Structures are given as C-alpha cells and as structure tokens.
Amino acid sequence: MSHWLEPPLVQAPSALDKNYIVKYRISNEFFDKNGYINRRTPIFQIWTHVIGEFPPINNISYLKNNLPFPTVSTLLDSVACFRGVNRPCDVENNGDSILTYILNPSVSIAYEPSMACLARAVRLGTNVAATVQVRVTDALQVDDETVSGTVTRIEFVHGDAGTPLLPENYQERYSEHLW
Amino acid sequence: MAHLNIDDPSLLRGAYVPTAVYFMDSDCVEYVREDSFCTYERVDGFLTLIRDETGYNLIGFKLKGFKNIFEQHLKPLFELHDMQFVGLVSAIEAVITALGARVFASDDRRVASAYKAALELAVNDNVKLRGEFLKAA
Numbered sequence: 001m002s003h004w005l006e007p008p009l010v011q012a013p014s015a016l017d018k019n020y021i022v023k024y025r026i027s028n029e030f031f032d033k034n035g036y037i038n039r040r041t042p043i044f045q046i047w048t049h050v051i052g053e054f055p056p057i058n059n060i061s062y063l064k065n066n067l068p069f070p071t072v073s074t075l076l077d078s079v080a081c082f083r084g085v086n087r088p089c090d091v092e093n094n095g096d097s098i099l100t101y102i103l104n105p106s107v108s109i110a111y112e113p114s115m116a117c118l119a120r121a122v123r124l125g126t127n128v129a130a131t132v133q134v135r136v137t138d139a140l141q142v143d144d145e146t147v148s149g150t151v152t153r154i155e156f157v158h159g160d161a162g163t164p165l166l167p168e169n170y171q172e173r174y175s176e177h178l179w
Numbered sequence: 180m181a182h183l184n185i186d187d188p189s190l191l192r193g194a195y196v197p198t199a200v201y202f203m204d205s206d207c208v209e210y211v212r213e214d215s216f217c218t219y220e221r222v223d224g225f226l227t228l229i230r231d232e233t234g235y236n237l238i239g240f241k242l243k244g245f246k247n248i249f250e251q252h253l254k255p256l257f258e259l260h261d262m263q264f265v266g267l268v269s270a271i272e273a274v275i276t277a278l279g280a281r282v283f284a285s286d287d288r289r290v291a292s293a294y295k296a297a298l299e300l301a302v303n304d305n306v307k308l309r310g311e312f313l314k315a316a
Contacts, residue, residue, distance in 0.1 A: 111195075
C-alpha cells in the first residue's frame with residue numbers, strides 16, 4: 001500500500017494530442033507543505049481525482065462502502081485542457097508553461113475525522129468543476145525524461161453552466177483552449 | 180522548513196493550524212482558515228478568494244505570481260523583520276497600490292470589494308508568511 005504522502009506518477013492525455021498518453025509526477029512540495037501544516041483535504045483530493053485511488057489512510061473503506069461515493073478519476077478523464085493562465089507565474093509573464101486539466105467529478109472528498117473515518121464525501125453542486133494545474137517539465141527542470149511535468153495543485157471552481165462543465169470565464173482565464 | 184517525517188502518525192491526527200504557505204511550484208501564497216472542502220473564486224491575475232463548502236463564506240485567499248510581488252515590494256520588509264516573516268496585509272496593499280485607481284474604479288466594484296474582503300481577512304487573522312515558507316520565493 002502506498003503512503004498517503006508519497007504519491008505515484010500519474011498518466012494524462014498529452015496537451016498537444018489527446019490520444020497520446022504522458023506521465024506526470026505530483027508535486028512533492030504540495031504534499032510536503034500541506035502535510036507539514038496538517039492540511040489534508042487537498043492531498044485527499046489529489047489522490048481521489050488525479051491519482052485515481054482513495055487516499056491510503058485508515059478505515060477509508062468506510063467511504064468506499066457508503067453513499068455517496070467520491071468520484072474516483074484520473075487525468076485521463078479530463079474533459080478539457082488549457083494552456084497559459086494570463087498572469088505572471090515565476091519568471092513567465094503569462095504562465096505559458098502551465099497546463100490546466102478540467103475534471104467534472106460529482107462527489108469529492110474532504111478531511112473530517114469521525115469514529116468511522118478520517119474523511120467524508122462532499123457532494124458537489126451542479127456548477128462546480130475541478131481544475132488541475134500542471135507545469136511542464138522545462139519550467140521546473142525535472143530530471144526524469146520520461147516525466148512530462150508536475151501536477152502542482154487542484155482547485156474547485158464555479159463552472160460556466162455548460163456541458164462539459166468548464167471554469168466560468170475560461171476564455172479570460174487561460175491563453176489557449178487546447179482540446 | 181523543518182524536515183517532514185511522513186511516518187509520524189500524528190500527521191493524520193494533528194489539528195490544522197491556519198498558516199499562510201508559499202508554493203514555489205505554482206508560485207502562489209495560500210491562506211485558509213480551515214482544512215475543509217473549499218471553492219476558489221478568481222478575482223484577477225493576482226487575487227483569488229477561497230470560500231467554504233456553501234460557496235458564500237470567505238475562509239481564505241490565494242495570492243498569485245507572488246515571487247514578482249515579493250521581489251518588487253516585500254523584500255525590504257522581510258529583511259526589516261530579520262527574515263522571520265512578512266505580513267500578507269503588506270502584500271495585498273502593495274498590489275492595490277500598484278494597480279492604483281483601477282481596483283477601486285466605480286465600474287468594477289466586484290474587484291474592489293474582493294480586495295477589501297481579502298485585506299480584512301488578512302488583518303483580522305494577522306496573516307503572516309513565515310520565513311521558512313518563504314526562502315524559495
């Protein structure tokens with residue numbers, strides 16, 4: 001069983017060709033710093049929606065066996081991919097090295113300790129989408145050539161009310177709608 | 180930042196203490212009051228408000244492109260405090276100053292009220308970014 005603070009590599013459709021599969025690592029920094037301050041919810045969400053497994057924590061079977069089940073997905077389930085964030089990021093004026101994958105889970109997960117489990121399911125409203133940011137390898141100079149980038153964070157945002165559900169004002173948020 | 184012993188079982192039991200954190204990989208500072216489900220509401224290229232599960236209550240904020248703001252406006256303050264911390268009130272105020280009248284223009288009240296809300300939260304919670312989370316910025 002994996003350790004909840006040691007995420008595996010994940011697969012995703014390539015930004016340039018949705019039919020081509022690439023590998024990303026999960027940001028160690030994101031897990032380390034959130035773990036350090038005891039903020040578990042975003043870590044649990046990365047496990048559930050990006051890695052495609054329930055977080056490997058005690059009694060997680062409670063969530064697997066009780067409705068509503070959190071939506072288990074990977075980036076292969078993304079409904080859209082955007083490039084650039086139209087704002088400065090690190091040394092880039094428009095964050096051109098940032099890819100944003102969009103997922104449409106219906107149930108998420110959050111930290112909430114109880115007698116049964118350390119997490120609970122969160123039923124999402126009909127107009128909430130998950131955005132997963134990835135920085136491509138060149139920007140972070142990751143050594144492993146087989147890894148194309150790093151998943152840096154997951155965020156839930158209001159949607160544009162369409163199908164598939166994309167982030168509201170996505171035309172202004174991102175530089176390019178890749179697919 | 181102190182080394183994280185991931186085998187420490189208290190990591191899954193310890194209480195969350197609201198803390199501002201700089202994430203180098205995504206070049207942003209994030210502060211939330213509670214470890215719970217939240218939604219992110221983009222205001223502009225610098226500020227994102229963070230709301231609770233209901234979508235109404237403000238529980239935090241995210242400051243994006245922080246490296247640039249730190250270099251241009253906050254480094255002297257950080258050094259003034261012996262590189263121990265920098266107050267995020269100063270960060271938000273620096274951006275408001277840089278954006279100038281645009282933030283409080285009458286035709287964009289949403290942006291103005293968002294900055295005001297983030298500023299109030301930073302003041303009320305006395306949000307500081309500690310040096311150990313800032314060294315990479």
